[in-house]
Amino acid sequence: MCITSWTGCSKDDEPDLGDLSLPADYLSQTIWKGHFEPAISDDPEKSEITITFFSELGGTYLLGDENESQSTAFLYNLKGRVINIRESDNDELDGFWWIISISEKEMILSNNPETPSTQTKIILTKVL
Secondary structure (H helix, E strand, O other): OOOOOOOOOOOOOOOOOOOOOEOOOOOOOEEEEEEEEOOOOOOOOOEEEEEEEOOOOEEEEEEOOOOOOOOEEEEEEEEEOEEEEEEOOOOOOOEEEEEEEEOOOEEEEEOOOOOHHHOOEEEEEEOO
16 A cells, blocks of 8 residues: 655745755844854853844844944845855954754854864854
């Protein structure tokens, strides 16, 4: 006996997160909080970070304590599993970030996933 099951998908469904190929608007209008783990740092403490993606093209981030930090604006584009961030104020997040893991509520980014000893990671939890 053989049982066949068919399922349907609407275009509004979440993308298949297993393949890590995300549509360009996937991060739009979301807020993520977590910590920033630089590869080389004088401070062994992990810095808090909040990243807000306002649209498909831009957002802001706060690095450090929310009461003592200033928001930094950035432009970005998401292609597949790579986020290219271009900043105007400084270069903490400037460059290419690979999404090495993502679920509906968590995301891990790395700027150098092929060399773990020199990679900076951002471990995030979705707030909105």
